[in-house]
Amino acid sequence: MKVLVLNAGSSSIKYQLFDSAEWRVLAHGLIARIGEEAGELKLNWYDAAGAAQSRQETRPIPTHQAGLDLLIADLRERGLLADVTELAAIGHRVVHGGPNFNHPMIVDDAVVAEIESVIPLAPLHNPGHLAGIAVARQLFPSVPSVAVFDTAFHQTMPPTAYRYAIPEFLYTEHRIRRYGFHGTSHHYVAKRAAALLGKPLAKCNLITLHLGNGASASAIRNGQCVDTSMGLTPLEGLVMGTRCGDIDPAVAIYALKNLGLDADGVDQLLNRQSGLLGICGVNDMREIDLRAAAGDAAAELAIGITAHRLKKYIGAYSAELGAVDAIVFTGGIGENAAGIRQRACADLERLGIVLDDTLNAARKPSGERRISTPASAVQVLVIPTNEELEIAQQALAAVSPIE
Numbered sequence: 001m002k003v004l005v006l007n008a009g010s011s012s013i014k015y016q017l018f019d020s021a022e023w024r025v026l027a028h029g030l031i032a033r034i035g036e037e038a039g040e041l042k043l044n045w046y047d048a049a050g051a052a053q054s055r056q057e058t059r060p061i062p063t064h065q066a067g068l069d070l071l072i073a074d075l076r077e078r079g080l081l082a083d084v085t086e087l088a089a090i091g092h093r094v095v096h097g098g099p100n101f102n103h104p105m106i107v108d109d110a111v112v113a114e115i116e117s118v119i120p121l122a123p124l125h126n127p128g129h130l131a132g133i134a135v136a137r138q139l140f141p142s143v144p145s146v147a148v149f150d151t152a153f154h155q156t157m158p159p160t161a162y163r164y165a166i167p168e169f170l171y172t173e174h175r176i177r178r179y180g181f182h183g184t185s186h187h188y189v190a191k192r193a194a195a196l197l198g199k200p201l202a203k204c205n206l207i208t209l210h211l212g213n214g215a216s217a218s219a220i221r222n223g224q225c226v227d228t229s230m231g232l233t234p235l236e237g238l239v240m241g242t243r244c245g246d247i248d249p250a251v252a253i254y255a256l257k258n259l260g261l262d263a264d265g266v267d268q269l270l271n272r273q274s275g276l277l278g279i280c281g282v283n284d285m286r287e288i289d290l291r292a293a294a295g296d297a298a299a300e301l302a303i304g305i306t307a308h309r310l311k312k313y314i315g316a317y318s319a320e321l322g323a324v325d326a327i328v329f330t331g332g333i334g335e336n337a338a339g340i341r342q343r344a345c346a347d348l349e350r351l352g353i354v355l356d357d358t359l360n361a362a363r364k365p366s367g368e369r370r371i372s373t374p375a376s377a378v379q380v381l382v383i384p385t386n387e388e389l390e391i392a393q394q395a396l397a398a399v400s401p402i403e
């Protein structure tokens with residue numbers, strides 16, 4: 001059987017088509033600029049001989065439905081999806097699942113209503129996801145759509161971790177609490193870490209660090225998330241590409257009172273103009289690394305603040321967990337930026353964390369690997385994330401009868 005994974009935004013749909021027999025990627029790509037004259041359709045696929053092929057077309061794509069119609073026609077033409085009946089499920093990435101979804105859901109009208117109800121908590125993401133879900137249900141009524149939530153993995157957090165110290169009515173009446181995001185990635189790398197450690201996930205204590213343009217940390221006890229750094233929205237926690245992460249909320253009040261900004265202005269300031277970009281003018285860690293190496297003080301400070309915040313979370317989560325089996329780095333920065341890993345783990349011998357500088361700096365191999373010394377009580381691992389595969393597997397499991 002095959003599983004199609006869709007990550008639908010307001011004007012784009014990222015997709016991957018898997019063969020579930022060996023979880024091989026058959027095709028992946030992007031439908032972009034939906035609603036514009038110059039819509040884009042990008043398809044990458046593997047031909048019968050296994051050779052990578054790609055094709056790109058610019059044409060008007062007025063709606064999400066038109067985009068998916070074109071994609072299905074493309075897949076059919078290349079023999080990648082002869083008939084829709086080959087699809088066991090369509091997995092949809094949904095950023096915010098609200099307080100009630102702790103596992104993937106086969107989409108029905110009630111699930112759609114629940115995703116709609118948390119739009120105020122994820123105004124940039126959930127409307128696009130809902131557009132993708134609506135089209136998939138309309139075009140393929142016989143194929144179950146499964147919503148896989150970024151928040152679901154974090155639903156095991158206790159109230160001491162997910163409640164804010166603010167008046168209770170904000171929680172009971174407005175659902176203001178910490179939710180956490182990147183859950184699909186944290187869950188995927190946690191499972192892979194357990195496999196590398198040779199232990200069942202249910203016996204693993206882990207600190208997982210998803211460091212990409214967005215970044216978050218999770219504390220995982222006995223395979224279950226007990227704390228995570230993102231909160232009501234993906235703004236809280238670590239330093240990110242353009243997001244500030246943890247700050248004194250009085251900064252927002254100051255901006256409202258003294259900078260002539262309204263709520264949207266503060267939103268822009270903290271979500272889009274802060275983080276690495278705000279500190280040094282660039283949000284791409286590769287470029288920041290180069291600038292810092294050339295003596296740029298602002299770039300050096302951006303790296304320093306990022307690593308300092310990471311180290312604080314490693315320390316806090318070590319204290320929360322008591323015993324830690326492994327720290328896992330993933331995401332574009334976590335997988336590639338050896339300098340950030342080195343600074344975040346430096347001088348943590350007392351916590352049982354000893355990085356092997358040679359293994360950490362080595363560019364090859366680039367896949368799953370240990371970068372701590374054999375004597376390090378806490379293993380430090382680099383594990384490339386694969387959120388699409390996790391969504392595909394969770395979607396198939398949701399529609400498969402329990403054995």
Ligand code: AMP
Nearest residue numbers: 212213283284285286331332333336337
């Ligand atoms: P992601 O959101 O997971 O795609 O990660 C994007 C971030 O990873 C950007 O800040 C990139 O600059 C960073 N990144 C990707 N490759 C490297 C690399 N080789 N060295 C340092 N940072 C990298």
